[in-house]
Amino acid sequence: MHYISTRGHNANQTFSQILLGGLAADGGLYLPSKYPKITPAQLDAWRGLSYADLAFEVLSLYCDDIPKEDLKALVQKTYTAQVYCNGRADDRAEDITPIHWLGDEQGTRLGLLSLSNGPTLAFKDMAMQLLGNLFEYTLNKQGQELNILGATSGDTGSAAEYAMRGKKGVRVFMLSPNGKMSPFQVAQMYSLQDENIYNIAIDGVFDDAQDIVKGVSNDHAYKARHKIGTVNSINWARVVAQVVYYFQGYLLATKTSHEKVSFCVPSGNFGNVCAGHIARMMGLPIEKLVVATNENDVLDEFFKTGIYRARKSAETFHTTSPSMDISKASNFERFVYDLVGQDAARTAQMFKDVETKGGFDLSNDPAYKDIAKYGFVSGKSTHANRLDTIRDIHAKYSVLIDTHTADGVKVARENLQKDIPMLVLETALPIKFAETIEEAIGRAPDRPASFVGIEDKPQRVTVMPADLNQVKDFVAKHTGL
Numbered sequence: 001m002h003y004i005s006t007r008g009h010n011a012n013q014t015f016s017q018i019l020l021g022g023l024a025a026d027g028g029l030y031l032p033s034k035y036p037k038i039t040p041a042q043l044d045a046w047r048g049l050s051y052a053d054l055a056f057e058v059l060s061l062y063c064d065d066i067p068k069e070d071l072k073a074l075v076q077k078t079y080t081a082q083v084y085c086n087g088r089a090d091d092r093a094e095d096i097t098p099i100h101w102l103g104d105e106q107g108t109r110l111g112l113l114s115l116s117n118g119p120t121l122a123f124k125d126m127a128m129q130l131l132g133n134l135f136e137y138t139l140n141k142q143g144q145e146l147n148i149l150g151a152t153s154g155d156t157g158s159a160a161e162y163a164m165r166g167k168k169g170v171r172v173f174m175l176s177p178n179g180k181m182s183p184f185q186v187a188q189m190y191s192l193q194d195e196n197i198y199n200i201a202i203d204g205v206f207d208d209a210q211d212i213v214k215g216v217s218n219d220h221a222y223k224a225r226h227k228i229g230t231v232n233s234i235n236w237a238r239v240v241a242q243v244v245y246y247f248q249g250y251l252l253a254t255k256t257s258h259e260k261v262s263f264c265v266p267s268g269n270f271g272n273v274c275a276g277h278i279a280r281m282m283g284l285p286i287e288k289l290v291v292a293t294n295e296n297d298v299l300d301e302f303f304k305t306g307i308y309r310a311r312k313s314a315e316t317f318h319t320t321s322p323s324m325d326i327s328k329a330s331n332f333e334r335f336v337y338d339l340v341g342q343d344a345a346r347t348a349q350m351f352k353d354v355e356t357k358g359g360f361d362l363s364n365d366p367a368y369k370d371i372a373k374y375g376f377v378s379g380k381s382t383h384a385n386r387l388d389t390i391r392d393i394h395a396k397y398s399v400l401i402d403t404h405t406a407d408g409v410k411v412a413r414e415n416l417q418k419d420i421p422m423l424v425l426e427t428a429l430p431i432k433f434a435e436t437i438e439e440a441i442g443r444a445p446d447r448p449a450s451f452v453g454i455e456d457k458p459q460r461v462t463v464m465p466a467d468l469n470q471v472k473d474f475v476a477k478h479t480g481l
């Protein structure tokens, strides 16, 4: 597999080098130079595989430098019903990401692809648990250590910390937006007392934290000296691990590989739906990829107008689907690269324009005019919409969904097509956002036993301004390198 950067840097890196390196040296994001193609016959041959075996088939197309038997052992260790049954009380745990069909709406089946039954109750666990095992395996082999610098708006942080706690040779420095996550999310992260975990609450929004992560990665000398890695979806390994559940969702929803399925994805950093885009480019018969945003509607605006206008921190709303409070979607660069015909120089210029001019305008560009061929459509949801949707889904189907999934269901319902099943990606469990659930239905959601009293545990966090140099100093002091 040959990997290249969206901005043109061609470093001849293997999968394992990209895994450890994160962001490309030119500030772009890594992608394979060609997506491997799956035929309907191959897809049919994958029907009935366990999730771990399916993950092996998909990942072995990309992880070229890990011996097959090692990759098999890694996915089997990762994708077990025991790890992915948290909070769920049904008998389909073996599917790892089972579909919860809600019912028939407008002549088609509407379902939830359950992605949030891992250790931290959000879809991030699907890829992050694998990353934890991949990092351990790769570092062990190379006799190296890694200092992970991450940014979170609430879920990546805890998923990464739970996946890396106690892992030899790995430290996690996680930047979170001070005061902008739910109390449950805060408690999940800040109550961890493991020596290799450092929580840093910055005075800013997720985008400020992500800018700092990129700023550190772009200081090549610092990055090399302090052995900095990433776990956000800027890391290719995160995205490719997320591709697997689109295949699983498709296979569970269909009987033959000539059928089509649509997916609706609550979106912020565009990592989740980017994985769907890659699955579609590989040949998975996806009809529509529906991008659902909250009040931070940069992506919806782009798909509707062709204009990408990243918002400043002060223009980013603090909403009741806080994990999607993102106005500068990193992975959007991976899609734009494909959209403009894999023109790296142009992509580099456009994302330079995001930094210097605040965005770019493709509204009159042939690439945007042809965007329908990628299957993307979009919509937006507000606080009032999510309350209504949570209430309605609860009343109609006796199912409780979280605020982000509610944004997805709201927008999915606006994009249903007769006879094409629509799967909404369930990106978190309701307990993570209990206050809003209570506002919607008048009672708090159920709480898995392992999280009882989590908010009362002592918390460990360092608060600092959103300042690149202060973060660098903090990391340097604790790596001792």
Ligand SMILES: Cc1ncc(COP(=O)(O)O)c(C=O)c1O
Pocket (backbone or CB within 6 Å): 122, 123, 154, 155, 156, 233, 266, 267, 268, 269, 270, 271, 272, 273, 323, 324, 404, 405, 427, 428
């Ligand atoms: C619960 C939840 N839903 C949706 C999203 C948005 O996903 P993405 O950033 O991959 O677009 C996130 C964060 O990423 C999340 O934590």
Ligand SMILES: N[C@@H](CCOP(=O)(O)O)C(=O)O
Pocket (backbone or CB within 6 Å): 151, 152, 153, 154, 155, 156, 157, 206, 231, 232, 233, 234, 268, 269, 271, 272, 323, 324
């Ligand atoms: N929503 C995420 C932030 C985006 O993270 P990524 O790791 O998927 O890029 C969060 O909850 O932290």
